[in-house]
Amino acid sequence: MSGIIEAKGLCKVYLRGREEIQALRNVDFSVEAGEFISIIGPSGSGKTALLNMFGCLDTPSSGSLRLNGIEIAGLKERDLVKLRRENIGFVFQQFYLMPTLTARENIELPLLFSKKSGSKKRIDEVLQMVGLADRGDHLPGQLSGGEMQRVAIGRAIINDPKIILADEPTGNLDSVTSEMIFGLFSELNKRGLTLVVVTHNLDLARRAEKMYSLRDGRIVSCEERACAEVV
Amino acid sequence: MNFFTLAAKNLQRRRGRTMLTVIGVAIAISVLFSLLALNSGYEKELSKEVNSLGVHILAVPKGCPYEAASLIMHGGVIPKYLSDSDYQNVSTIAGVELASPMLLHQFMKKDEKTGVSTPHIIYGINMEETRKLKPWWTVEGRFFSDNEKGVMLVGRGLADKENLSVGQVLPVGPKKENFTIVGILDRTGDQDDQFHFFPLKEAQRVFNKQGMITTIAVKVRDVSRIAAVSQEMEKIPDIQVVTMTQIMGTIMNLAGSARSLLLTVIAIALIISAFGIINTLLMSVNERTREFGMMKAIGASGLDIARMVLAETVFITLLGGILGTVAAVVGSSIIESFVKGMLPYSPGGSLISYSPQLVGFALAFSVLLGLVCGIYPAVKSSRLSPMEAIRGGFE
Numbered sequence: 001m002s003g004i005i006e007a008k009g010l011c012k013v014y015l016r017g018r019e020e021i022q023a024l025r026n027v028d029f030s031v032e033a034g035e036f037i038s039i040i041g042p043s044g045s046g047k048t049a050l051l052n053m054f055g056c057l058d059t060p061s062s063g064s065l066r067l068n069g070i071e072i073a074g075l076k077e078r079d080l081v082k083l084r085r086e087n088i089g090f091v092f093q094q095f096y097l098m099p100t101l102t103a104r105e106n107i108e109l110p111l112l113f114s115k116k117s118g119s120k121k122r123i124d125e126v127l128q129m130v131g132l133a134d135r136g137d138h139l140p141g142q143l144s145g146g147e148m149q150r151v152a153i154g155r156a157i158i159n160d161p162k163i164i165l166a167d168e169p170t171g172n173l174d175s176v177t178s179e180m181i182f183g184l185f186s187e188l189n190k191r192g193l194t195l196v197v198v199t200h201n202l203d204l205a206r207r208a209e210k211m212y213s214l215r216d217g218r219i220v221s222c223e224e225r226a227c228a229e230v231v
Numbered sequence: 232m233n234f235f236t237l238a239a240k241n242l243q244r245r246r247g248r249t250m251l252t253v254i255g256v257a258i259a260i261s262v263l264f265s266l267l268a269l270n271s272g273y274e275k276e277l278s279k280e281v282n283s284l285g286v287h288i289l290a291v292p293k294g295c296p297y298e299a300a301s302l303i304m305h306g307g308v309i310p311k312y313l314s315d316s317d318y319q320n321v322s323t324i325a326g327v328e329l330a331s332p333m334l335l336h337q338f339m340k341k342d343e344k345t346g347v348s349t350p351h352i353i354y355g356i357n358m359e360e361t362r363k364l365k366p367w368w369t370v371e372g373r374f375f376s377d378n379e380k381g382v383m384l385v386g387r388g389l390a391d392k393e394n395l396s397v398g399q400v401l402p403v404g405p406k407k408e409n410f411t412i413v414g415i416l417d418r419t420g421d422q423d424d425q426f427h428f429f430p431l432k433e434a435q436r437v438f439n440k441q442g443m444i445t446t447i448a449v450k451v452r453d454v455s456r457i458a459a460v461s462q463e464m465e466k467i468p469d470i471q472v473v474t475m476t477q478i479m480g481t482i483m484n485l486a487g488s489a490r491s492l493l494l495t496v497i498a499i500a501l502i503i504s505a506f507g508i509i510n511t512l513l514m515s516v517n518e519r520t521r522e523f524g525m526m527k528a529i530g531a532s533g534l535d536i537a538r539m540v541l542a543e544t545v546f547i548t549l550l551g552g553i554l555g556t557v558a559a560v561v562g563s564s565i566i567e568s569f570v571k572g573m574l575p576y577s578p579g580g581s582l583i584s585y586s587p588q589l590v591g592f593a594l595a596f597s598v599l600l601g602l603v604c605g606i607y608p609a610v611k612s613s614r615l616s617p618m619e620a621i622r623g624g625f626e
Contacts, residue, residue, distance in 0.1 A: 057528060057617045077533065085530035096525035100240040101232075108232055113530040155529060 003030040004162060004194050005054055009063035012049045012217075023049035025217040026063070033162065036189045037196045038205035041214035047198045048167075050214070054196060055165050056084040068162060085114045089156030093168035095148045097140040097155075103127070103147075104136035107154040114159050123158070130154040130184060146177035153184060157193070164188065166197040170204060182207060234535075238542035245515065249547060252511045256551025256597065257558060259504035262497050264559040264593040265566045265583065270490065272584030277482060280421050286331075286364060286448035286475065287457050290321055290464055293471045312443035313469060320467050321447050326460045328452040331360035332444040334434045351389075353403075353427045355434025355444075364450055365423075372397035372414035377430050383410045388424030390415045403429075404437035493570070504551075505604050512544055512608035520615060527617035537613035544605030545598055552597025556590055 007029040014021040024046045031037050041047050052058040053065055056072055059080075065072050068087050072080065097106045107126055127136045130150040140148055149169060156164055166185070170178035182204050189195050199205050206225065213221040242249045292311035318332045334355035339348040357377050362368060375382040383403070385395055395401075395412055403410045410429070418424055435441050447470075451460045461472045516523075523536050531539075559566065563583045571582065 055528060081527075081530070081532040084528070088528075090525075090528040092525065092528075094521075096522060098240070098522070100243050101237075105232055105240075109237075109526075110529045112232055112234070112237065113526070113532070113535050159530065 004033040004035075004068055005029065005031040005196070006066040007053075007063065008065075010050075010053070010060050010065055011062040012046075012053065012058070013061045014049075022217050024053075024060075027217070027219055029212070029219065031163075031194060031196060033194055034189070034192050035194055035210065036185070036208045037194075037210050037212065038208035039196065039198045039212045039214060040200065040202060040205045045214040046217040047214055049217075051165055051167055051196070051198055054163070055088050055090060056080040085110075085159065087162045089159065089161035089164045091149070091152050091156050091164060091166035091169045093171040095140070095145075095152045095172075097148055097151055099140050102137050102139055103132055103143065103151045103154075106140070106151050107158050110155060110159045116159070126154045126158050129157070129187075144177075145173050146180055149173060149177075149181055150184065153181070153188075157188065161193070163194040163196065166195065168199055169197060170199065170201060178204060234538050234542045235546065238539055238546050241539070242543055242546060248511055248514075252508055252547050253551045253554065255504045255507045256548050256600065257555035259497070259500040259600075260552045260555030260593055260597050261559040261562075262500050262555075263596065264556050264589065265563065265570075266490075266493050266497055267589055267592070268559065268563070268583045268585050269493075269566070269570055271586070271589070272582045274483070275584050276582060277479060287451050287454060288449040288461055288464065288475070289473045289478075290317070290447040290449060290467075290470045291445075291473060293469055312440070312445060313447060315442050315444065317467060317470055318444060318447050321449060321464055321470070324460060324463045326451050326453065326456045326463075327449055329360055329363055329450040331357055331364055331448045331450075332431060333446050333448060334431060334438075334440060334443065335445040336434060336438045336440070351427065352425065353429055353434060353438075355429050355431040357431050358428075361428075364448060367419070368423075369417045370414040371417065372412070375413050375430055377432070379413075379430055380433055381408065381410050382413045382430065382433075384414045384416055384428040385412055386416050386424040386426050386428075387418040389426065405439075406437075408437060501600070505600065508544060508547060508601070508604040509607060511547075512540065512605060513611070515543075516540065516608045516612045519612075523612050523615050524617045527615070533613035536615070537609035540609040540612050541602065541605040544608070545601035548597040548601030548604070549594065552594045552600075555597070556593045559593075560585060 007027055010024050010027040010029065011022070012024040014023055027046075027050065029050070039047050039050065049058070053060055053072070054067070056067065056075075059065075059075070060073050063073075067083060070083060072083065075083070098109065101109070104123055104127065107123055123136075124133070127133050130153050132147060132150055132154065135143060135147060140151070143151065149172075153164075153169075156166075164185070169185075170181050173181060178201065185195055185197065186207070195208070197205070197208065205211050206223075209225055211223045211225070212219055213223075290313065292313055294311055313332075315332070318330060321327065322330045336353040336355070337350050338353070340351045341348045358374050359377055362374065368374075370384065375384060383401070389395065390412075395415070397412055397415055399412045400409045401412065402408065410433075416423060416428070429437070431444075435443060449460070449464070451457055457474055457476075461474055464470055464472045523531075526536060527533075563585075567582050
């Protein structure tokens, strides 16, 4: 079975002034549909570059990256947007919620861009799923950090993506709330979503099915866990 | 939720800045709207005033013809006179349908309460001919006949101002002769509302101007023959001819320079306002780089971002346009009195004329202003690389 994300010989070179930065060096990587993957590594190890490419926010300098069977190298911006809209949901460390929109409206936002009609029922469903059924009309400023991240997760799943990419989703949260967020990710994974989570929290990272470790743009290890442990 | 409601909510985040920009646009649109309203009102009133004379040509004594003509239109007195014989000569020219002699006299009247003296205008006219020139005249009471003595007609504006009524007797002239008001002219909306009208012969007698007339108003049978009739009239010594078209043209030219000045003010106001809007939007775009990056990550295209920024701009300018238009309508009397002071010649009626088309134009212009000002910030934000934009969001 081919993976939902397939990277072969993936390289990414950035230019900082005249200096070339090798963010990724010949990375081979595969994620099967429905898997829960975590990626750890020190700062500058290439986690950002990898996640950006999985999310079609950037394209490889060389090598191949197939997302849901589509090669992204050489795709035009318009096609990348379409691919992103249909397949990816993003969760950020800083939540990036619109402060003047309620939790419900923040969750609805991707529907505006994908031109899908946002039925109230679907938004209610998502609010229920992320445990915010009674907080939909609150502005982000009235929510706790954990609640804001749950709104962000709701926003990531509203378009029914196949993959959730999360960057340090618990980086701004305390340990109890972090547990709850990972619990929510596990729930989503059980529903069939593929999850790729970048984190510095080793305890949480170990709860994924596979834990990849990156250093200097290369994958240095991959630990596999039993499914039962994840759940 | 749509792009417009999203834009409106985004603007709420920076209320102070948004309101200042809206006020900037409102001032520019208000000035633009006022000038356009003034332009259309000025031409309309001028044309109404010229037409209210009911004549095609004015014969005035030789001298400064345009100045004399515009003075006469406002009831001003010129120190030169034509004679009855000039009138007879003009009447016999082929193509003249009607020639009506007029004598203008001005006197100052002191208000007993305030002690302020104001000029009052007396028109000596032949009623029969004048009514042919101004068939729209109607009267409370009655018109006088040309041979009556001691009678007068007053304009409605004057009657209201001085509390005059039909049957009232007023002392007139150096000998304070009694003149009875036999009629009050129904409101015409032009300068006639402010005048006293006397039978021509009575006016000449009372003010010791026997045989003298200030002007001869001429109506031609065929308007295409105005030039030919004018040429014939100019052959009469003492007479200088001014056609109404020339008067309108001269006044419009004079007003043109004042309008150019106002247009320059508007252009500057609009440019300043436009830079203000662009500045506000660029600041907002720069502050929201990460947010745009997030939006791209959750599925927005560059076009979506551009559309949102443009919607925000149009929202600002449209709101400014509505406020500016309302302000211009509410403050029209202030604007009018300011502009009247700047114009070399002002017709009597209201100079500001609004129409639904004008309101539509002002609002459409504000939307256009928004689109033009929004293009650069919109393009800039749409071209942001999502990865660059949210880089801070990753490690």
